[in-house]
Amino acid sequence: MTDLQIAQGAEALHIRDIASKLDIPESQLEFYGSNKAKLPLSLIDSEKASKSNLILVTAITPTPAGEGKTTVSIGLGDGLNYIGKKALTVIREPSLGPVFGIKGGAAGGGHSQVIPMADINLHFTGDFNAVEKANNLLAALIDNNIQAKTGNLGIDPRTVLWKRCMDMNDRGLRKIIAALGGKAGGIPRETGFNITAASEIMAILCLSNDFEDLQNRCGNIYIGDTFDGKPVYAKDLKAEGAMAVLLKDAIKPNLVQTLEANPAIIHGGPFANIAQGTNSVLATRMGLSLADYVVTEAGFGADLGAEKFLNIKCRTAGLSPKAIVLVATIRALKYHGGKPISELTEEDTDALKAGLPNLDRHLKSLQSFGVPVVVAINNFVKDTPAEKKLLMDHCTAQGIPVEISNGWAKGGEGCAPLAEAVVKAASGCDTRFRPTYDLEDSPRVKMEKICRTIYGAENVILSNKASRQLKRFETLGYGNLPICMAKTQKSLSDDEKKLGRPENFDIHIREFEIAAGAGFVVPIAGNILRMPGLPSSPASERITIDRDGNISGLF
């Protein structure tokens, strides 16, 4: 059975019954159909939240297909409920773009899924659309002002950093010349689109504390400069109010359920390679207010997901996880050990052994935060007993708790041992995490600390363009912001071909983007692009609908 078939076959409870498991009365719910609801911000209770346990799920460097981090997160949430804990899975929303590309859905898999799976992977409750519209309203206002006869701010079109965005894998929009066609079109200039998850607006949505904070952050977005070199902000265009109004519903977390009818909250944007990548602060706080254990995820690998989750989100929001689960798969470790992707289902303990340095490097990075780490081996059908034993022994020898995660095949029951290990680890945690860098460090020092402590790199090399940009950002007073690295997820380095545990490499910063409203600086490393493309044979080719409206081919 495909993931879609399993999801379609599930007997979903009405969302009001899911909410009642969290003691949320129906009157507080804003239904989106019978299986989705928006939750009011008033459900956040700082007192309760401070007593709950936040569990972060992250992963080793993934294969292109991903290592099932979401599946483990959902399975672990169900597993915690299975062993009698009041637990809630709180994860980020999927992006629509990749649905039509290569990757599968981002709502889990097998018997560890959130439903309604197709809706969650498509438009869901419209949050991404709202982010897109707020982002693109600002872009329209900028181009409109550049050519306006009255109220012109004197924006130098050559300096405008703000891009449009679209939640679509559309390579043709990466780099464009806009505003052509003579006077009716405005002043032509080079610009481009990011995918919506990479929009600063998504980060603002994810980091905002309330409506007012949301509006203020939108106003603080740095757009570019005037012809005489003064910085221009969104508030100079009086854009922040309309932008916040466009986001008035998107800011509210979304309640859904797992296949085992446990509650799950899904909110905010993905893509820790090119964005901050985790779910919203509001959703996490709400989850912690409603349950004793909150399982959240940050990926792709821990180098991107966990690093940003901790150094940006947790620091900003005053959160700290009680335990970190590092998801590893035998197939990915064999891949890192040099085995071709087509042969990963064959037993190969040598390749597995050769891939272990990738795991070890992530373990070392995570241990730098001072929070207990548990390894979860996401079980695949073709994994052999010898391979599993080798991997488990390797972890145990280092004193790292390790469990097989069987959520894909068996749901919560299959994750019960992992859940027990996580509860034990969390109960033993009595400290807050140690950040990788201080906010007072210079941007260059911050980047060096991330690259050395987390990636295991040697040096950080800036292009001339990047140096120039960084200098400008420091002049504008953004030197104290945290760093949100954009880097390939396929390697610890900035070169996607360097698998395993690369040694003796530098990180090359090509250019910067700035997210002054969200509150971070974005160094763009290597060849990473913030707008993905489609493959030669896109997944969209296999999707259809029948005359009754039933869909197929979606994963």
Place this chain on the structure above:
Amino acid sequence: MTDLQIAQGAEALHIRDIASKLDIPESQLEFYGSNKAKLPLSLIDSEKASKSNLILVTAITPTPAGEGKTTVSIGLGDGLNYIGKKALTVIREPSLGPVFGIKGGAAGGGHSQVIPMADINLHFTGDFNAVEKANNLLAALIDNNIQAKTGNLGIDPRTVLWKRCMDMNDRGLRKIIAALGGKAGGIPRETGFNITAASEIMAILCLSNDFEDLQNRCGNIYIGDTFDGKPVYAKDLKAEGAMAVLLKDAIKPNLVQTLEANPAIIHGGPFANIAQGTNSVLATRMGLSLADYVVTEAGFGADLGAEKFLNIKCRTAGLSPKAIVLVATIRALKYHGGKPISELTEEDTDALKAGLPNLDRHLKSLQSFGVPVVVAINNFVKDTPAEKKLLMDHCTAQGIPVEISNGWAKGGEGCAPLAEAVVKAASGCDTRFRPTYDLEDSPRVKMEKICRTIYGAENVILSNKASRQLKRFETLGYGNLPICMAKTQKSLSDDEKKLGRPENFDIHIREFEIAAGAGFVVPIAGNILRMPGLPSSPASERITIDRDGNISGLF
């Protein structure tokens, strides 16, 4: 009080109670919050629908601010309920773009509004977003295929007609060069964005009969040609299934309520100047299945709205209105009579008299369809008794029923006399409408018939580019499609400066677009643009949200 304040002050019923007025059980509803719901297509009952009365509301040539056609439509729906009829208002959805530009909302005004007004004017239930994504998925697939190494269809980038779309007044996107940046960006080419309402996908959504029809129409979209001159369709990219899946919820009509707690259905896209412009066939059929009177609207003026409503939508769907309401305002007639826009609140019967030929021309056009016409004078506070008498006498002298419409000030009660007149007119109608042209007419003859019979023009002049395009479309077999003219709404002619009743003018077709899936040819007349821009001082500047999430400044 502003429209927003009136709307916010209204005591809205739960949407389940609105549905029960139409005998729709709660189990059939898909809630979007407590005041919006999607309705299943199974509510359509052809037998019942055939016995109901369809009433079309359209207007004279409007001033830039609009003549309150939506206000009259909603008021008339409430008025019909007020006089004891089972009536339903079924109108198109607002576009987001103009919300941040000049024009007010598109959900009625004063005491004739649909609520929740802010939501309806913003993202509503996500239909526009879905249309946008389906449109832009196809665009991404085209650019992806143009540069694909395998599966390449040999599309000649210079021939691609398919544009991207965005529901934003963004002049900078009208004309762009996309796919720059070297190999990663694809093959550079000229293209552009239309506003989402002008997307062929919106028209497909509005004209489809069911999921299967929707998918087939998406597949039939004509994209452009191969290098060896063969036409390429969306189905050649296997795009239609994924596009239809993206539209699976958008195809379902939306139920809301009027300020008087009468049901209203809002579905499908606006802008009869640059699109087909009316609500969906499915929504109209559903309305006719649920009520005895369905009030719908088609604007801006009757030259665009009513013409397309009848010749495209009604012909395709086998519908025929029982009466047409022509909305006139004294202010607009004075404007057509030469009075400056700043002085329209002053009494001026001479200017009014001088403006009457605009009304008469629209009356003549509407009479060509053979359906009874009623004139509704949308009452403004500054209209004087002398002016009203003059206008009423003018209509009465021609034997046209005429009533004052007081919906803005008094809701349904204020529209009761209009409702009575409409019931009387509809009960006297025993014929179907007469189309302006036959489908078998050549495209040129069709255009001539529209321009002469409806606009009162002399000739249709095609640019060289337009002639070339038309020839290609006829070769491809699209000669039998109806015509969907894109023309300024500000004049009966294609020159927005020609107010009143222009004489001795030609219509100039600059170029064509083709909507082979929706099923019409789009001649683009004069200088009309299918992507609007923002004014120097956009309305967005006045919109804000407070810390409790309350919005203000939106209309």
